[in-house]
Amino acid sequence: xxxxxxxxxxxxxxxxxxxxxxxxxxxxxxxxxxxxxxxxxxxxxxxxxxxxxxxxxxxxxxxxxxxxxxxxxxxxxxxxxxxxxxxxxxxxxxxxxxxxxxxxxxxxxxxxxxxxxxxxxxxxxxxxxxxxxxxxxxxxxxxxxxxxxxxxxxxxxxxxxxxxxxxxxxxxxxxxxxxxxxxxxxxxxxxxxxxxxxxxxxxxxxxxxxxxxxxxxxxxxxxxxxxxxxxxxxx
Numbered sequence: 001x002x003x004x005x006x007x008x009x010x011x012x013x014x015x016x017x018x019x020x021x022x023x024x025x026x027x028x029x030x031x032x033x034x035x036x037x038x039x040x041x042x043x044x045x046x047x048x049x050x051x052x053x054x055x056x057x058x059x060x061x062x063x064x065x066x067x068x069x070x071x072x073x074x075x076x077x078x079x080x081x082x083x084x085x086x087x088x089x090x091x092x093x094x095x096x097x098x099x100x101x102x103x104x105x106x107x108x109x110x111x112x113x114x115x116x117x118x119x120x121x122x123x124x125x126x127x128x129x130x131x132x133x134x135x136x137x138x139x140x141x142x143x144x145x146x147x148x149x150x151x152x153x154x155x156x157x158x159x160x161x162x163x164x165x166x167x168x169x170x171x172x173x174x175x176x177x178x179x180x181x182x183x184x185x186x187x188x189x190x191x192x193x194x195x196x197x198x199x200x201x202x203x204x205x206x207x208x209x210x211x212x213x214x215x216x217x218x219x220x221x222x223x224x225x226x227x228x229x230x231x232x233x234x235x
Contacts, residue, residue, distance in 0.1 A: 050068050069222070073220075079223075081220050082192060084108060090160075096122060101120070153184040168189070169194060182203075187215070205217070
């Protein structure tokens with residue numbers, strides 16, 4: 001926890017400083033989860049760097065980049081936590097289809113029963129169009145008024161023939177949305193949270209609904225993947 005969130009190197013020192021003429025240099029906090037994003041250049045600890053062999057030299061780095069974190073997180077959440085091969089969900093929804101969400105969706109397409117209804121929810125039309133190309137039904141989040149207590153549940157019930165969601169993955173970290181996803185779960189349904197919306201963020205949950213319908217809401221980190229096992233499968 002400390003190494004992932006202290007904003008510096010594993011020994012606690014800052015990654016770099018802003019120089020100041022009149023006082024001590026000001027530390028720059030970065031290295032979140034051992035790296036940091038939204039930058040053209042990044043300073044990483046060696047253990048966080050993934051070598052790319054010559055056999056993949058034709059693939060652009062911007063295409064390979066999500067495979068370091070985003071794809072294992074999304075696909076791992078589907079395969080390891082939802083485990084469609086065993087749970088056989090009738091319905092499966094992904095909230096937020098960026099790199100993580102699409103990885104979850106791709107894994108769902110590969111491991112869910114053919115009859116599983118897959119739903120993608122996002123705010124960006126181009127992402128929803130791409131999700132449709134892969135066979136997902138879509139909901140534009142801008143059409144949902146989360147201030148209405150049952151807005152998402154009513155939409156999901158309508159789309160699924162009143163089944164609800166057997167499985168759901170949230171990549172948004174939106175507290176109001178998470179609360180409504182739990183509402184939209186079917187009895188015995190499971191929601192997996194992959195996004196951290198801040199250490200003080202809270203979610204309002206109806207405990208009676210959670211208990212009486214035997215719903216599950218769980219967290220997962222990096223898709224609960226154990227690298228040694230992944231390498232063993234590859235070998």
